[in-house]
Amino acid sequence: MKKTIPALPVQDITAAIGYYSEKLGFTARHQETDFAILVRDD
Template sequence: MTPPEMHTAIPVLLSLDIPATVGFYTSTLGFTCRYHEEGFAILQRDAIELHFTGCPEQHLVDWSSCRVGVTGIDELYAEYAQRGILHPNSKLHDTHYGTREFGIVDPQGVLITFYERRPNTD
């Protein structure tokens, strides 16, 4: 018998303003809107899918975040640097736990950290 294997996780993030979130992720981050209704949206770029649900409370939105694994972290960083959307406290850096990463905070206050696993250097 083959043990179960998990393949994908889809975060549900919070947004104060779904139309503004859709606009930012499509025009600035390069996502496509797969679905949008009042209070909910599905956004996708390549194999990554993010769901957003409306939330009227800023303090809850500020705690909303996710990590997105990518290939080509340096190129993505350069793409987003040109657009002026990098978080000043999360510039591109290597971590002690084996990733290269950077973060952005969207206009609603959601933190998105983009990371790429580094090859084992031991």
């Protein structure tokens, strides 16, 4: 498997983006009020 695209429900999209960006190295590629697309190249 080369990549996976999980959908993870969260209560606070802004906090989730912050966590995944700062702690796990993801970049928000697209964001709306109820979902976001984050990517990370390995």
